[in-house]
Amino acid sequence: MSVMNDEPDEPGEPGGPGERRIGTQEAARLLGVKPATVYAYVSRGQLTSRRDPVGRSSSFDAREVEALALRSRREAAGPPGGAASASASAGELSVRTALTLIESGRYYFRGVDAVELASRHRYEEVAEWLWTGTMVPGARFTAPPESLAAARRAVAALPEHSGPIDRLRVAVAAAAVADPLRFDLSAPSVLGSARALIPTLVGALPEVGPAQWGGDGRLSRQLWPRLSALDPDPDALAALDLALALLTDHDLAASTLAVRVAASARAHPYAVVSAGLGALEGPLHGAAGRLAHRMLVEVLERGGAAPVVAEYLRAGRRVPGLGHRLYEAEDPRATALFARLEPLAQAGPALGAAREVAGVMARHGGGLYPNVDLALAVLTVSCGMAPEAGETVFAVARTAGWIAHALEEYEERPLRMRPSGQYHGPRPPRPLP
Template structure:
C-alpha cells in the first residue's frame, strides 16, 4: 500500500487535492459538505486530512462517474434529491422545510446548509435604481421574464464585485440580486413593507388587491417550494455558465433564458388560462374535452419525476384549502384532475396549484412565471456555487459530426 494511504497517515491539502483530482479549494468544499474531515495543525502548518478517508472519497467519486449511463450527463450535487413521491433540500424534506420557514431562510439553507432565523434580503439602492430605469425603458407589452432579464443585466453592471467568485462574494450578490429583481418590477397594487419578507414585496407586483395575510403565506410557501428542483433545463443552463466561470448574474441570466422556452416556463400561464375558462364555463369536462380534441396536453398535469401528485402541488393545495377566495379555483383544479383520473391519467403538478393561487388572488396569467423565476433564482445561485468548486469547463460534450466527410471542394 502507498505510504500516503496507510491507516492513520495524514496528508496536506495539496496531496489531498492530487488524490481527488480537484483543486485545493474544492477539498475545502468537501469539508463544508461533510464529505471530509480536517484537522487544523500547529500555526503555519495549515490543515491535514486522513489519507484513508481521502482515498475512500476518491474511489466513491470514480464509481459515481463510472455509473453514469453512456450518453447521459450526470452532475454531482448535494442540493436536491428527488424520490418518486417527495423531494429533499440537503437531506431535509423540502415540503416540511418550506411549510415551516420563509423563502429567505430556505434559500440560505440551500446556499450554506445553515438556517439563520429572521433572514431578510435588501436591494442595494444603486442596483435598484439601475434595474428600475432599465425596466422602465422597455415597451409596455413586455412580459415578466423580459423585465427580469433586463433587471439582472442592470444589477450586474451596478455591482463592481460581480467577477469575484469566492463563496462570500457570491452569497452577497445573491442576497442583493433577488430583492432587486422584485423591486424592479412595476407595482400594480398597494405597497406594504410590513415584516420585510420577499413574498410581501412581491405581492404588490402581482395583484392590485390589498395584501391578505393568509394569501401571503401561500405565496411564501410557493416561493420556498419552488426554490430548487434538481437539474431542470434552466438549472443545467446555469451550471454550464458557471462551469465557464461566468459571474452569478450571468449564470442567472442563462437560467432565465432557458425559462423562456415554452416547454419549461409557460406551463403556469397555460394552467391559469385553463382554470379561468373552467370557471367561466362552469365545469372542467368541456374544457378538458376541448384540449384533448385539439390534440393539446391538459396543462398543470403530470410530472415525469413523480409517480403520483407532485408533492409541491399537494402542499399548496392543502394551504389553499384554508383560503376562502381560493374555493372556486381550487374546485376547478380538482375537477380537471378528477376528469383526467377517469382514464387513469396524469396527476396534478405544481403549475396547477400555482394557477389556483394566481386566479383566486386576481393576478394575471403570467404571474406564475414571475413567482417561478424569482423563487428559482435561489436554486440557480446554489448550483452556481457548487459548480464554481468544480473543475472549470468540465461539461464540454463532444459533437457527433454528421456532415460530409472532408476533404470537400471549396465552394
C-alpha cells in the first residue's frame, strides 16, 4: 500500500497524555471502509492525520475516528421508526432537517402549520421564523445601496429576451461581489446577507408597473411593480404575499437538494442561492407555473377546459397544475391560495377556468388534484402578469428556504453530500484508445 503513503496528510493537533493513536488499517476497520477511503476523509477535512516522524506511515486520533464512525452509523440509521431505512431501500437520499415536515396532507415549518403561519404573517416574518425559530413582528428586509446598484447594472446588461431566472442569477452574482463578508459562514453573517439579498433580487428586476407601489418596504409591494402594470388593490397584494409565504420552503425539492450540496462544500450563501436557481430553471421544476398560466389563458380564450385538456392528452402531454407526489389530495398551498383569491373580482374567470380543468380531469378518474402551480397561475393571469411571473414569485420566495437549509447544512460535517457512484462501464484494464 505504498500509494497510501504518497497521499498528503493534514497536520494533526498534538494530543494530551491520554491520547490514543491508531494506524490506517485500524481506522479503516472502525469506520467500515477501505484504507483508501480513510485518506479521502482526511482530504475532505473529516479526519486529521499525523505523519510518523521516523517512518512513512500515518496515525489517527482514535477518539476522532470513533466519533466519525458513530456519526456515520446514525446517519445510516436515520430517525426512529425506520423512515430512513425505507427511503434507502427505495434508493432515495435521506437528509436530517428540522425545517419542514410534510405529513398527512399538510406541511409544517418548525412544527407549526405552514398554511396557518403564512395566512397570519407576512413573508418576511415567515422567513425569520424558518431561519431562527423566532417570530419577528414587522420584519423588513432592506437592500444595501451598493449591492442593489451592482445588481441593477448587471441585469441591465442582459439581452431584452432574458428570463426571470437569468436576471436573478446575474443579480445574485453581482450582489455577491459587492459583499466582502460573503465568506463568513457564521449564522449572524449569513442571516445579514440573506436579509440584504432577497430585496436586492427584487429591486434588480425591471419595473413593468408604477414604481410608487413599491415604496413602503414590504417585499410584496416591492415585487408587485416588477410583475404587473396594474395598480394593486389590498386583496391582490395580500394574495401575492400569501403566495410568497406559502412557497418559502417545501422540504427537499430538487433545487433545495442542490443548495444543501453546495452548502456541504461550504459555498457562501450567494453561491448556495445560485445553485438553487440553477436547478430551479429546469423544465421539470421551475417552469410548471408558466405552463399552467398559458393553459388557463387558452381555456379562457376558447371558452372551456374540455377541448384544451383533450389536446394535452392527445399529444401525450401532462396537464399542468395538477397532481403532486407528496399529496394524495389537493395541495394545501393551492387550497389556501384559492381561498385568498376568491374575494378578488378579477380572479373570478381564472378561478373558474382552473376549477373546470380540475373537474374535467376528475371525470376521467385520473385522481389528480390542483397543486400550487395552478393556484399561482390563477394569481398571475387575474392580475395581468406575464406567464413567467410565477417563476419569479417562486424563486424569490424559495430563496429564504434555501438560506434556511444552508444554515442547517453549515452545522453538519463538511462534504457529507458525497454519494458513491455505481460504475456500470467496461471493466479495466483496457488498451489505450
